[in-house]
Amino acid sequence: MTRLEGTVWKILDGGRLEPLATGSLLPPGAGLRTGEDGQVRLEGADGLQVRMKEDGGAWYFGEPQGWRVERGCLGWLKPPAGVRRLVRVATPHVGIEIPDGIVVIKVVPLLTRTAVLRGEAALTHRGGWRLTLASREEAAAAFSELSSSYQATDDLYFAWYWQKQD
Numbered sequence: 001m002t003r004l005e006g007t008v009w010k011i012l013d014g015g016r017l018e019p020l021a022t023g024s025l026l027p028p029g030a031g032l033r034t035g036e037d038g039q040v041r042l043e044g045a046d047g048l049q050v051r052m053k054e055d056g057g058a059w060y061f062g063e064p065q066g067w068r069v070e071r072g073c074l075g076w077l078k079p080p081a082g083v084r085r086l087v088r089v090a091t092p093h094v095g096i097e098i099p100d101g102i103v104v105i106k107v108v109p110l111l112t113r114t115a116v117l118r119g120e121a122a123l124t125h126r127g128g129w130r131l132t133l134a135s136r137e138e139a140a141a142a143f144s145e146l147s148s149s150y151q152a153t154d155d156l157y158f159a160w161y162w163q164k165q166d
Contacts, residue, residue, distance in 0.1 A: 002022075003040070004039070005037070008038045008040045011031030012030065030060060047077075048079070048087065050076055057070040073107075077101075085099075094126065096123055098120075100120075101117070106156060115153065117161075138153060
């Protein structure tokens with residue numbers, strides 16, 4: 001972990017929560033949960049960054065499976081060069097592949113919104129529909145539908161770029 005703010009837990013086998021500390025490792029198969037005041041930023045040796053905002057939940061499964069986001073707002077910065085070929089993210093509504101760039105995903109029970117701030121991302125809906133998003137494009141996916149692309153909205157843009165002042 002690079003940076004923690006507020007309440008952040010590691011989810012262990014059986015759903016047991018363990019408080020997380022700066023410097024902790026997130027092994028494959030472990031999850032992260034942030035409280036109402038929690039935020040976390042992870043950085044990999046290859047330049048990959050993952051940021052989770054307040055009240056989020058996600059699991060990390062290692063390569064090549066990637067991440068599963070259950071709820072909340074998470075962002076990925078995938079440099080063009082690096083060890084990983086793709087960052088893979090699954091939500092209840094859609095699968096996302098990120099070859100490079102900055103992608104922010106917000107998951108609520110009925111909907112997943114995906115915004116590409118830089119680079120591109122390929123979305124595959126549970127129903128088999130596919131959509132590629134370019135920079136500053138966003139799409140929404142529900143259980144039975146996938147929207148067409150539209151201009152990325154400010155709330156997902158600022159979810160990545162906004163920083164609390166110390």
